[in-house]
Amino acid sequence: xxxxxxxxxxxxxxxxxxxxxxxxxxxxxxxxxxxxxxxxxxxxxxxxxxxxxxxxxxxxxxxxxxxxxxxxxxxxxxxxxxxxxxxxxxxxxxxxxxxxxxxxxxxxxxxxxxxxxxxxxxxxxxxxxxxxxxxxxxxxxxxxxxxxxxxxxxxxxxxxxxxxxxxxxxxxxxxxxxxxxxxxxxxxxxxxxxxxxxxxxxxxxxxxxxxxxxxxxxxxxxxxxxxxxxxxxxxxxxxxxxxxxxxxxxxxxxxxxxxxxxxxxxxxxxxxxxxxxxxxxxxxxxxxxxxxxxxxxxxxxxxxxxxxxxxxxxxxxxxxxxxxxxxxxxxxxxxxxxxxxxxxxxxxxxxxxxxxxxxxxxxxxxxxxxxxxxxxxxxxxxxxxxxxxxxxxxxxxxxxxxxxxxxxxxxxxxxxxxxxxxxxxxxxxxxxxxxxxxxxxxxxxxxxxxxxxxxxxxxxxxxxxxxxxxxxxxxxxxxxxxxxxxxxxxxxxxxxxxxxxxxxxxxxxxxxxxxxxxxxxxxxxxxxxxxxxxxxxxxxxxxxxxxxxx
Amino acid sequence: xxxxxxxxxxxxxxxxxxxxxxxxxxxxxxxxxxxxxxxxxxxxxxxxxxxxxxxxxxxxxxxxxxxxxxxxxxxxxxxxxxxxxxxxxxxxxxxxxxxxxxxxxxxxxxxxxxxxxxxxxxxxxxxxxxxxxxxxxxxxxxxxxxxxxxxxxxxxxxxxxxxxxxxxxxxxxxxxxxxxxxxxxxxxxxxxxxxxxxxxxxxxxxxxxxxxxxxxxxxxxxxxxxxxxxxxxxxxxxxxxxxxxxxxxxxxxxxx
Numbered sequence: 001x002x003x004x005x006x007x008x009x010x011x012x013x014x015x016x017x018x019x020x021x022x023x024x025x026x027x028x029x030x031x032x033x034x035x036x037x038x039x040x041x042x043x044x045x046x047x048x049x050x051x052x053x054x055x056x057x058x059x060x061x062x063x064x065x066x067x068x069x070x071x072x073x074x075x076x077x078x079x080x081x082x083x084x085x086x087x088x089x090x091x092x093x094x095x096x097x098x099x100x101x102x103x104x105x106x107x108x109x110x111x112x113x114x115x116x117x118x119x120x121x122x123x124x125x126x127x128x129x130x131x132x133x134x135x136x137x138x139x140x141x142x143x144x145x146x147x148x149x150x151x152x153x154x155x156x157x158x159x160x161x162x163x164x165x166x167x168x169x170x171x172x173x174x175x176x177x178x179x180x181x182x183x184x185x186x187x188x189x190x191x192x193x194x195x196x197x198x199x200x201x202x203x204x205x206x207x208x209x210x211x212x213x214x215x216x217x218x219x220x221x222x223x224x225x226x227x228x229x230x231x232x233x234x235x236x237x238x239x240x241x242x243x244x245x246x247x248x249x250x251x252x253x254x255x256x257x258x259x260x261x262x263x264x265x266x267x268x269x270x271x272x273x274x275x276x277x278x279x280x281x282x283x284x285x286x287x288x289x290x291x292x293x294x295x296x297x298x299x300x301x302x303x304x305x306x307x308x309x310x311x312x313x314x315x316x317x318x319x320x321x322x323x324x325x326x327x328x329x330x331x332x333x334x335x336x337x338x339x340x341x342x343x344x345x346x347x348x349x350x351x352x353x354x355x356x357x358x359x360x361x362x363x364x365x366x367x368x369x370x371x372x373x374x375x376x377x378x379x380x381x382x383x384x385x386x387x388x389x390x391x392x393x394x395x396x397x398x399x400x401x402x403x404x405x406x407x408x409x410x411x412x413x414x415x416x417x418x419x420x421x422x423x424x425x426x427x428x429x430x431x432x433x434x435x436x437x438x439x440x441x442x443x444x445x446x447x448x449x450x451x452x453x454x455x456x457x458x459x460x461x462x463x464x465x466x467x468x469x470x471x472x473x474x475x476x477x478x479x480x481x482x483x484x485x486x487x488x489x490x491x492x493x494x495x496x497x498x499x500x501x502x503x504x505x506x507x508x509x510x511x512x513x514x515x516x517x518x519x520x521x522x523x524x525x526x527x528x529x530x531x532x533x534x535x536x537x538x539x540x541x542x543x544x545x546x547x548x549x550x
Numbered sequence: 551x552x553x554x555x556x557x558x559x560x561x562x563x564x565x566x567x568x569x570x571x572x573x574x575x576x577x578x579x580x581x582x583x584x585x586x587x588x589x590x591x592x593x594x595x596x597x598x599x600x601x602x603x604x605x606x607x608x609x610x611x612x613x614x615x616x617x618x619x620x621x622x623x624x625x626x627x628x629x630x631x632x633x634x635x636x637x638x639x640x641x642x643x644x645x646x647x648x649x650x651x652x653x654x655x656x657x658x659x660x661x662x663x664x665x666x667x668x669x670x671x672x673x674x675x676x677x678x679x680x681x682x683x684x685x686x687x688x689x690x691x692x693x694x695x696x697x698x699x700x701x702x703x704x705x706x707x708x709x710x711x712x713x714x715x716x717x718x719x720x721x722x723x724x725x726x727x728x729x730x731x732x733x734x735x736x737x738x739x740x741x742x743x744x745x746x747x748x749x750x751x752x753x754x755x756x757x758x759x760x761x762x763x764x765x766x767x768x769x770x771x772x773x774x775x776x777x778x779x780x781x782x783x784x785x786x787x788x789x790x791x792x793x794x795x796x797x798x799x800x801x802x803x804x805x806x
Contacts (some may be wrong), residue, residue, distance in 0.1 A: 264790060267789065267790050267793050268789060276785075280781075280782055280785045280786075285778075285782070289678070289696065292678075292696060293674065293677075293678040293679070293696075296673035296674070296677065296678070296699070297673065297674060299673055300668070300672040300673055300674055301667075301668040301671065301672065302665065302668040302669055302672050303672075305664075305668065306664075306665060306668065324664065327668075335707065335710060335711075338707060339711065
């Protein structure tokens with residue numbers, strides 16, 4: 001009871017309870033459906049649990065080949081216990097992310113205590129940081145979905161915290177930080193750039209303590225090498241294990257820059273000097289500018305607060321990834337953070353987190369820059385703390401502050417808990433579960449089940465919701481391993497299922513197979529009403545239609 | 551060859567453009583009491599793509615810019631504090647009235663004000679892609695050069711900490727921009743450029759006052775990059791801009 005008498009511990013406990021509620025409530029049905037990446041990880045976890053191999057037959061893979069995007073495996077391995085206990089369900093897939101989300105809140109508090117120095121109210125700022133990250137729409141969204149990044153954030157936070165603790169106190173914890181940093185490489189692609197940079201910053205910040213003992217440096221490096229050795233060996237065998245889809249999402253893959261260069265060079269004309277043309281329209285300038293533009297697009301307040309991520313399912317309807325109030329205090333927080341000469345590690349953390357995303361052409365991206373959220377929330381907390389100090393805790397300004405945050409929070413709750421499942425279910429590939437269940441009940445009557453071209457890798461939904469035997473799929477699935485223009489590899493079929501990734505319904509219906517069931521996205525068969533079954537989005541619109549042939 | 555009347559009007563705008571640079575220099579000198587900041591402000595303003603472009607065509611915003619900067623400078627030169635306050639108050643009222651003749655001011659929803667503030671301070675709009683729309687717009691450059699970005703950030707920090715009063719003078723310009731329902735589809739965003747030049751100049755000045763070889767190296771590198779980017783703009787303006795303008799000519803209904 002003495003523990004609970006301490007106000008700060010009580011507040012922290014309340015924050016934790018709020019974090020658990022926000023992350024676990026209706027976890028299976030909100031977001032309204034498992035996205036293809038989530039369901040693929042879930043099925044691969046099931047496959048590894050049952051057979052020791054992933055869907056492609058790789059034994060305990062260092063990277064999951066998945067759809068040809070070579071997903072880092074750690075989040076999938078973390079799903080194995082929950083899938084073992086709960087089976088192939090939405091909750092089982094998402095529980096590890098939710099747990100990581102709650103632990104991330106705890107680590108935010110602990111890290112803030114370590115990183116904010118020479119400020120007497122650092123415990124208050126740490127509590128505020130934990131609170132703001134708990135209610136952050138960005139953090140809640142990622143904690144409630146299995147999109148890899150919440151796991152990577154947790155391991156980086158853990159690594160940094162253990163590093164700082166260990167360097168200060170000379171504990172064994174320092175070596176565990178090497179383990180966490182090494183494991184973060186297996187959590188998300190971007191960590192292969194972010195983690196080394198953060199380690200560099202940490203070593204620079206704590207160089208006096210770090211370089212004190214050669215034994216410590218040697219142990220740290222040894223653990224990192226041991227943990228990363230499997231990845232390196234896998235890379236030698238298959239480079240895509242490290243790079244994943246980097247080639248096809250890279251800014252250098254985007255033809256926009258090249259086309260613009262060609263246009264400008266053409267306008268310079270044949271009579272123009274080659275030297276001058278090269279001086280002005282060279283790749284270095286054009287790509288550097290493009291990368292810089294993409295880099296700073298992540299700090300655009302319009303994107304952060306109002307628009308959010310344009311790529312489903314990383315968006316929240318009608319809002320961005322931060323609250324309006326967050327932006328005000330963020331700028332104030334940055335200003336006072338620099339003015340009070342705090343550790344540059346935090347600012348470095350934010351700036352590093354954005355680098356991998358700026359090398360892709362799909363920007364701004366909230367998913368790829370998720371690691372930055374920690375830095376943002378600390379700075380927001382700093383800003384709020386300075387504000388409360390300046391107004392000397394007068395009631396009216398505090399009341400206005402609370403009112404602004406409560407209204408922002410309620411707006412988010414409405415957008416996420418009410419609008420998203422009802423009106424934006426298609427963002428999450430909603431509808432497959434119902435269709436698969438229907439097909440499961442009726443497929444025995446047909447020779448073939450054919451799915452026309454549809455978003456979201458339909459084959460994996462059939463595998464998941466039918467709890468399809470992994471060893472059968474590994475042996476008998478038909479896969480070409482030829483990537484499409486986006487770098488994705490498709491499955492042609494397994495058992496009696498055929499996936500027409502190359503054709504939509506208007507092309508297929510001219511050559512139908514007899515005694516077959518056809519699953520068609522509704523937008524491909526809008527005017528056709530001779531279907532035998534239709535699944536619906538929560539707003540009532542038709543998601544899929546099922547046709548049969550005799 | 552343009553009509554003599556057009557040439558005459560362009561001459562007036564070009565003259566206003568030149569006087570704007572001089573006026574801005576003296577305005578900065580008076581505000582910051584620092585010749586270097588004043589020189590840098592004037593130099594940055596003179597080299598901004600949009601300023602160069604607007605100085606070479608018939609441009610009402612260039613003329614408005616001259617009137618407002620000149621009247622502002624006159625007001626700041628008044629020594630008597632009471633008379634100065636009255637003058638500045640009247641100046642703000644007249645400016646708003648003049649603006650309301652050209653720029654319809656509406657009471658907009660709060661969300662639109664917020665959106666407009668975010669837009670004008672977005673890195674995209676400031677440094678990479680000027681999203682104000684006018685007949686001869688060019689999207690290849692922001693309101694200011696991208697190489698000025700680090701100076702802008704440093705300048706914002708020091709302006710807030712040391713030159714808060716100077717910020718207040720630019721608020722009417724900011725307000726007329728964000729209060730306009732047509733934003734960003736209007737040229738009056740141009741009036742914000744002296745403020746941006748000043749911020750960058752403060753940042754450049756602060757970097758210049760640092761000691762050591764690293765500072766010198768950083769500064770030299772930045773200046774070289776700024777020079778390169780200015781040359782990029784000049785090449786674009788004289789070689790590629792005519793192509794763009796030619797494609798746009800059917801849509802232009804005013805003399806320029």
